[in-house]
Amino acid sequence: xxxxxxxxxxxxxxxxxxxxxxxxxxxxxxxxxxxxxxxxxxxxxxxxxxxxxxxxxxxxxxxxxxxxxxxxxxxxxxxxxxxxxxxxxxxxxxxxxxxxxxxxxxxxxxxxxxxxxxxxxxxxxxxxxxxxxxxxxxxxxxxxxxxxxxxxxxxxxxxxxxxxxxxxxxxxxxxxxxxxxxxxxxxxxxxxxxxxxxxxxxxxxxxxxxxxxxxxxxxxxxxxxxxxxxxxxxxxxxxxxxxxxxxxxxxxxxxxxxxx
Amino acid sequence: xxxxxxxxxxxxxxxxxxxxxxxxxxxxxxxxxxxxxxxxxxxxxxxxxxxxxxxxxxxxxxxxxxxxxxxxxxxxxxxxxxxxxxxxxxxxxxxxxxxxxxxxxxxxxxxxxxxxxxxxxxxxxxxxxxxxxxxxxxxxxxxxxxxxxxxxxxxxxxxxxxxxxxxxxxxxxxxxxxxxxxxxxxxxxxxxxxxxxxxxxxxxxxxxxxxxxxxxxxxxxxxxxxxxxxxxxxxxxxxxxxxxxxxxxxxxxxxxxxxxxxxxxxxxxxxxxxxxxxxxxxxxxxxxxxxxxxxxxxxxxxxxxxxxxxxxxxxxxxxxx
Numbered sequence: 351x352x353x354x355x356x357x358x359x360x361x362x363x364x365x366x367x368x369x370x371x372x373x374x375x376x377x378x379x380x381x382x383x384x385x386x387x388x389x390x391x392x393x394x395x396x397x398x399x400x401x402x403x404x405x406x407x408x409x410x411x412x413x414x415x416x417x418x419x420x421x422x423x424x425x426x427x428x429x430x431x432x433x434x435x436x437x438x439x440x441x442x443x444x445x446x447x448x449x450x451x452x453x454x455x456x457x458x459x460x461x462x463x464x465x466x467x468x469x470x471x472x473x474x475x476x477x478x479x480x481x482x483x484x485x486x487x488x489x490x491x492x493x494x495x496x497x498x499x500x501x502x503x504x505x506x507x508x509x510x511x512x513x514x515x516x517x518x519x520x521x522x523x524x525x526x527x528x529x530x531x532x533x534x535x536x537x538x539x540x541x542x543x544x545x546x547x548x549x550x551x552x553x554x555x556x557x558x559x560x561x562x563x564x565x566x567x568x569x570x571x572x573x574x575x576x577x578x579x580x581x582x583x584x585x586x587x588x589x590x591x592x593x594x595x596x597x598x599x600x601x602x603x604x605x606x607x608x609x610x
Numbered sequence: 611x612x613x614x615x616x617x618x619x620x621x622x623x624x625x626x627x628x629x630x631x632x633x634x635x636x637x638x639x640x641x642x643x644x645x646x647x648x649x650x651x652x653x654x655x656x657x658x659x660x661x662x663x664x665x666x667x668x669x670x671x672x673x674x675x676x677x678x679x680x681x682x683x684x685x686x687x688x689x690x691x692x693x694x695x696x697x698x699x700x701x702x703x704x705x706x707x708x709x710x711x712x713x714x715x716x717x718x719x720x721x722x723x724x725x726x727x728x729x730x731x732x733x734x735x736x737x738x739x740x741x742x743x744x745x746x747x748x749x750x751x752x753x754x755x756x757x758x759x760x761x762x763x764x765x766x767x768x769x770x771x772x773x774x775x776x777x778x779x780x781x782x783x784x785x786x787x788x789x790x791x792x793x794x795x796x797x798x799x800x801x802x803x804x805x806x807x808x809x810x811x812x813x814x815x816x817x818x819x820x821x822x823x824x825x826x827x828x829x830x831x832x833x834x835x836x837x838x839x840x841x842x843x844x845x846x847x848x849x850x851x852x853x854x855x856x857x858x859x860x861x862x863x864x865x866x867x868x869x870x871x872x873x874x875x876x877x878x879x880x881x882x883x884x885x886x887x888x889x890x891x892x893x894x895x896x897x898x899x900x901x902x903x904x905x906x907x908x909x910x911x912x913x914x915x916x917x918x919x920x921x922x923x924x925x926x927x928x929x930x931x
Binding site: 415416417436437439441442443444445448454455457458460461462465468469471472473479499500502518520526597 | 642649664720786790792793795796797799800801802803804805806846847851852854855856
């Protein structure tokens with residue numbers, strides 16, 4: 351069911367590519383953030399992006415989603431120029447700290463999940479299909495019981511699931527998450543990543559920025575390691591055997607391992 | 611048309627109410643207008659305020675109110691020097707809307723609202739207003755107090771008419787754009803990734819705020835306008851079980867404060883804006899107090915209201931749009 355729609359829209363360049371980043375550079379004023387980065391994301395992939403703090407991971411994802419325009423290089427999203435991409439319902443984005451903001455905002459689990467349908471139904475009544483998508487998303491992440499609770503009064507793990515459910519309700523083809531489990535307890539984190547894996551197996555393309563290398567090597571099927579430049583792009587099992595990590599992080603960087 | 615409504619429908623109704631209750635002030639046309647104005651303000655203030663407060667930019671309402679004062683001064687200045695008769699409310703609206711868009715475009719380039727940039731615009735607007743007023747002494751300073759602190763007796767038929775139109779426009783725009791406004795308020799980045807024209811909805815938000823502060827200025831006074839935009843919303847947010855309900859509760863809290871405030875202002879002959887804000891703060895503190903007293907009661911409220919969810923689901927988030 352996920353990712354089954356809109357196949358025809360991806361015809362233009364390379365039909366199987368969800369994201370295609372080619373030779374992209376980006377800088378904040380005089381500070382270079384990304385230099386000549388090229389990454390492709392195939393349909394159905396689970397890409398983990400790792401790198402030290404301030405290495406440009408978030409910027410790279412923002413560039414991929416067309417939220418930022420690169421200084422040079424090209425970015426295509428579902429075959430279209432990313433900055434001009436206007437099929438927003440295909441993309442779901444959980445920004446860094448998105449789940450932390452508006453703790454005091456009295457918005458319910460259901461209200462947030464319904465936002466997933468907004469790109470399709472910004473005005474006018476929700477159709478039966480819209481309602482079904484919301485209910486189904488809620489069930490899939492196990493939030494039915496909490497549907498009328500205020501999001502700000504949930505635990506960190508529960509709140510993360512709300513944002514995933516919003517992406518599910520949107521029936522998005524691409525889900526991008528920026529360090530989604532900061533401040534979530536270990537047990538909930540594992541559940542959360544299992545959930546992501548299920549979604550990915552269901553056909554949703556996932557991009558995950560994660561500071562915990564162990565998580566990425568376990569769940570992702572492709573790893574991009576960046577620190578301004580791209581140090582590695584490929585299979586997780588190869589990644590752990592290369593020096594890319596040490597190079598990207600610098601010699602005496604403390605690297606998080608999986609034993610959390 | 612509006613005059614007919616104001617006198618023959620609303621006025622006649624209030625006259626009857628005055629006779630029935632024996633409360634004389636309800637029968638005075640200027641008090642009838644004051645009540646109507648206060649009731650309208652208490653709809654649009656908290657309505658727009660709910661989005662502003664949760665985007666953590668409630669200070670923008672204060673800023674725009676102070677620049678609206680400059681707009682009033684511009685209107686009075688132009689009228690005196692060029693012998694025109696521009697309604698001060700109209701010039702205030704123009705100046706406030708332009709300032710709102712200016713601030714928003716500035717933010718689009720600079721990134722975020724900062725305290726200091728808002729303070730510059732706020733004091734700048736007020737400074738220009740005070741210069742224009744003192745530059746042209748004589749008749750111009752008449753009525754300035756009414757704009758600063760609000761005044762019940764100066765609410766003209768024309769002003770109530772403009773305010774009614776403003777309420778209709780603001781109310782329908784928020785109703786139509788409820789979903790995008792909610793999405794942008796809750797998670798602007800995700801909304802942008804999902805293809806919403808976030809920039810335009812943010813602009814709409816500040817323009818609506820400008821309209822609200824100008825509409826509310828006459829009763830509240832520019833200095834206290836922000837109170838009607840912020841306080842009822844803060845009170846509602848403490849107890850509301852959903853965003854939709856928080857809007858409704860904020861308007862109810864605002865109405866209570868407005869009617870109480872206007873009544874107190876008339877009975878004791880004090881400033882209306884001040885009484886309304888104090889009444890609103892009283893509501894806010896009572897909600898906190900009741901919450902503390904009830905303790906676990908607050909969470910129980912969440913459970914009970916949760917079961918009513920199904921009933922309201924049909925109309926959830928803007929089915930009217």
